[in-house]
Amino acid sequence: MTLHVVVLGAAAGGGLPQWNCGCSNCNDARTGRLRPRSQSSIAVSSDRQNWVILNASPDLRDQLARTPALHPTGPRQMPLASVVLTNGDIDHVAGLLCLRERQAFALYATSAIHDILSRNPVFDVLDATLVPRVPVAGGVPFAPAPGLSATLIPVPGKVPLYLERGAVETALIGEQTVGVLVEAGGKRLYYIPGCAMMTDDLRARLQGADLVLFDGTLWSDDEMIRAGLGQKTGRRMGHMPISGPDGTLAAFDGIDVGRKVFVHLNNTNPVWRDDGPERAEVEAAGWIVGDDGTEITL
Amino acid sequence: MTLHVVVLGAAAGGGLPQWNCGCSNCNDARTGRLRPRSQSSIAVSSDRQNWVILNASPDLRDQLARTPALHPTGPRQMPLASVVLTNGDIDHVAGLLCLRERQAFALYATSAIHDILSRNPVFDVLDATLVPRVPVAGGVPFAPAPGLSATLIPVPGKVPLYLERGAVETALIGEQTVGVLVEAGGKRLYYIPGCAMMTDDLRARLQGADLVLFDGTLWSDDEMIRAGLGQKTGRRMGHMPISGPDGTLAAFDGIDVGRKVFVHLNNTNPVWRDDGPERAEVEAAGWIVGDDGTEITL
Numbered sequence: 017m018t019l020h021v022v023v024l025g026a027a028a029g030g031g032l033p034q035w036n037c038g039c040s041n042c043n044d045a046r047t048g049r050l051r052p053r054s055q056s057s058i059a060v061s062s063d064r065q066n067w068v069i070l071n072a073s074p075d076l077r078d079q080l081a082r083t084p085a086l087h088p089t090g091p092r093q094m095p096l097a098s099v100v101l102t103n104g105d106i107d108h109v110a111g112l113l114c115l116r117e118r119q120a121f122a123l124y125a126t127s128a129i130h131d132i133l134s135r136n137p138v139f140d141v142l143d144a145t146l147v148p149r150v151p152v153a154g155g156v157p158f159a160p161a162p163g164l165s166a167t168l169i170p171v172p173g174k175v176p177l178y179l180e181r182g183a184v185e186t187a188l189i190g191e192q193t194v195g196v197l198v199e200a201g202g203k204r205l206y207y208i209p210g211c212a213m214m215t216d217d218l219r220a221r222l223q224g225a226d227l228v229l230f231d232g233t234l235w236s237d238d239e240m241i242r243a244g245l246g247q248k249t250g251r252r253m254g255h256m257p258i259s260g261p262d263g264t265l266a267a268f269d270g271i272d273v274g275r276k277v278f279v280h281l282n283n284t285n286p287v288w289r290d291d292g293p294e295r296a297e298v299e300a301a302g303w304i305v306g307d308d309g310t311e312i313t314l
Numbered sequence: 315m316t317l318h319v320v321v322l323g324a325a326a327g328g329g330l331p332q333w334n335c336g337c338s339n340c341n342d343a344r345t346g347r348l349r350p351r352s353q354s355s356i357a358v359s360s361d362r363q364n365w366v367i368l369n370a371s372p373d374l375r376d377q378l379a380r381t382p383a384l385h386p387t388g389p390r391q392m393p394l395a396s397v398v399l400t401n402g403d404i405d406h407v408a409g410l411l412c413l414r415e416r417q418a419f420a421l422y423a424t425s426a427i428h429d430i431l432s433r434n435p436v437f438d439v440l441d442a443t444l445v446p447r448v449p450v451a452g453g454v455p456f457a458p459a460p461g462l463s464a465t466l467i468p469v470p471g472k473v474p475l476y477l478e479r480g481a482v483e484t485a486l487i488g489e490q491t492v493g494v495l496v497e498a499g500g501k502r503l504y505y506i507p508g509c510a511m512m513t514d515d516l517r518a519r520l521q522g523a524d525l526v527l528f529d530g531t532l533w534s535d536d537e538m539i540r541a542g543l544g545q546k547t548g549r550r551m552g553h554m555p556i557s558g559p560d561g562t563l564a565a566f567d568g569i570d571v572g573r574k575v576f577v578h579l580n581n582t583n584p585v586w587r588d589d590g591p592e593r594a595e596v597e598a599a600g601w602i603v604g605d606d607g608t609e610i611t612l
Contacts, residue, residue: 029414035378036417038386046379074412078376080333081344088336091542106439110411113404114372116327116475118544119334136434141404141476177414178439244389246416 017163017201019314020061021227022086024069024079025054026306028233028282029107031075039243042283050288053308054079055107056209056280058229059086062163062200066097070196070207072111082309094119097161100168101125103193103210104132104176107280112139120146124160126168127151128191132179154194163201168194169221172212174254186254187212193254197221203314205229209280212254214267225273226314229306232278235259235286235294243284255280258287258298265301274314279306315461315499318359319525320384321608322367322377323352326531326580327405329373337541340581348586351606352377353405354507354578356527357384360461360498364395368494368505370409380607392417395459398466399423401491401508402430402474405578410437418444422458424466425449426489430477452492461499466492467519470510472552484552485510491552495519501612503527507578510552512565523571524612527604530576533557533584533592541582553578556585556596563599572612577604 025031032053033042044050055073067086073079080086088094098121101108112133115121123142125133130149133139152158154170173193174186195208195218205227211218222228233255240246250257257263258278268276278298281287286294287305298305323329330351331340342348352373359365365384371377378384386392396419399406410431413419421440423431428447431437450456452468471491472484493506493516503525509516520526531553538544548555555561556576566574576596579585584592585603596603 031375033379034415035375035412036386036390036392036415038389038391042386046385052379074372074375074408077329077333077372081331081350087344088334088340091336092334093336094334106411106414106436109436110372110408113408114333116404117332117334132436136436138404138407138430138434138436138476141474176439178436 017062019198019200019203019205020064021205021312022059022083023279023306023308023310024057024059024083025073025075026279026281026308026310027053027055028280029055029105030283031055032283032288034283037245037283039245039284041288053281053288057111058207058279059083060164060198060205061085061161065095066161066163067095068097068160068164068166069099071102071108071209072099072115073107074110076111076114092119096121098122098124100160100166100196101129102196102207103173104129104179105210106176106178109133112142116141118143118146122160123147123149124152124158124166126154126191126194132176154191165199167197169197169206171195171208171210171218172215173210174212186252205314210254211256212251213256219271222271222273227275227277227312228273229277229279230264231255232258232264232281232285232287232305234282234284239284245284259294265298265303275304275312276302277304277306277310281305315360317496317498317501317503317612318362319503319610320357320381321577321604321606322355322357322381323371323373324577324579324604324606324608325351325353326578327353327403328581329353330581330586332581335543335581337543337582339586351579351586355409356505356577357381358462358496358503359383359459363393364459364461365393366395366458366462366464367397369400369406369507370397370413371405372408374409374412390417394419396420396422398458398464398494399427400494400505401471402427402477403508404474404476407431410440414439416441416444420458421445421447422450422456424452424489424492430474452489463497465495467495467504469493469506469516470513471508472510484550503612508552509554510549511554517569520569520571525573525575525610526571527575527577528562529553530556530562530579530583530585530603532580532582537582543582557592563596563601573602573610574600575602575604575608579603
């Protein structure tokens with residue numbers, strides 16, 4: 017029994033290019049000087065026959081079309097066992113609307129995320145008799161596909177943007193934002209595309225993992241503000257930065273992990289550039305910058 | 315003053331390939347033997363500076379990225395004046411979720427369609443202070459962009475799949491399904507991506523139009539059933555077929571239209587094949603099979 021991972025999309029919400037963004041990364045992605053990247057989703061399997069999609073990105077139709085392992089195996093047969101959601105953000109739930117057309121799979125998420133879906137009738141396009149919505153509590157293992165075990169791990173985060181009202185707690189630990197531990201054949205991977213800060217609990221859990229795919233949204237906390245593209249820090253958006261004393265590179269110092277991959281990278285992130293100093297710094301710290309189509313077998 | 319049209323996506327809901335479909339068209343689109351097509355949307359402009367998107371398809375991010383006329387003109391400036399919706403189907407509204415990131419534009423639709431959006435908080439990701447939702451009554455002209463006039467035209471159709479309850483009236487004429495008349499500099503185009511049947515009223519309106527982009531979902535009414543891919547006829551889905559005595563080719567007989575283009579074509583439609591007899595029949599009747607990127611200037 018092995019554990020296979022395919023990064024379907026390595027970018028954060030908006031993708032690269034983001035539709036309305038004229039930053040140098042986005043402009044270069046439109047003209048082919050930088051490879052375009054699609055929004056945040058991975059697929060995992062233990063047998064390459066039954067797959068689990070972790071987060072349903074708005075780009076999912078295209079992502080599936082270019083991933084042969086996830087092509088139909090008959091007129092209306094898909095090698096898809098289930099979808100698991102880590103929060104209610106648009107970049108992680110909008111792709112559910114692509115998964116219509118009377119296809120059976122299970123949908124796993126916390127009760128809080130299922131409640132968000134239930135309050136939006138548009139998601140009823142997934143027929144409940146074919147797509148059961150299974151609430152899962154944090155810390156309780158479940159089987160998202162044959163041969164796989166998964167466990168939702170609450171991590172610091174916030175409610176989705178479209179549900180923000182008044183003052184927003186940006187590092188809430190509960191059912192709004194989770195990571196996922198996936199296990200097969202003694203191998204352990206963590207998928208954590210959104211995390212507002214490192215905690216002692218999370219540090220202890222990650223210790224000794226074979227693979228961690230982690231929130232790489234921004235290089236620096238004020239990246240969007242300095243570029244004149246927004247008024248929010250990364251932390252206000254519920255994401256810790258890669259660099260700096262409180263950043264992810266520093267936070268992983270002393271955590272023993274087999275492989276570390278950044279996912280959920282914002283279009284403004286300088287690590288997208290193969291030849292930049294930020295990419296060099298990330299790689300020197302033992303990290304891989306995730307890409308659309310990155311495959312890892314444990 | 316001229317009238318420019320770009321077909322952003324020529325396929326119906328699901329696109330070509332549709333994620334879970336193993337029909338020969340979809341399989342060929344995955345392997346490159348048939349060109350992939352994205353979901354239903356067009357853009358119109360009178361000056362190439364201010365564009366209107368008619369229907370926001372789930373593929374909109376990608377569609378915009380490959381349409382230079384709709385690229386950002388600054389760090390956060392888009393040449394987009396407004397979006398107009400013709401119904402509440404997923405293939406026409408899901409793309410609104412791509413249009414987030416604090417971009418200003420107006421959103422025009424009937425009150426019935428706005429009500430559907432209002433009942434789904436997920437669409438609140440479009441900040442109402444930046445994206446005003448403007449209700450428009452059928453038959454009343456409005457200005458979706460400088461130099462353009464638009465009028466919603468009720469056509470026979472049904473409520474979106476995700477709102478179907480019990481017996482469904484499939485050729486309702488009201489606010490659920492509309493076509494759009496767009497006018498500039500004396501030129502008239504009709505965009506009607508969904509139409510359950512031809513009526514005398516519609517026939518009279520189309521008479522003398524410079525361009526009609528019309529519902530080409532299915533070639534034959536029982537196409538999905540015969541292919542073993544579904545249990546519904548085209549009419550049950552709210553679409554008249556192209557062929558047959560009650561089909562679109564026959565219905566347009568005697569209507570004098572400058573150019574006729576099929577859009578909203580289902581993945582199963584045999585007219586996607588350049589060399590097939592159905593394509594030849596359609597073209598002999600004076601129709602163009604719309605494609606992603608088709609541009610027409612009137």
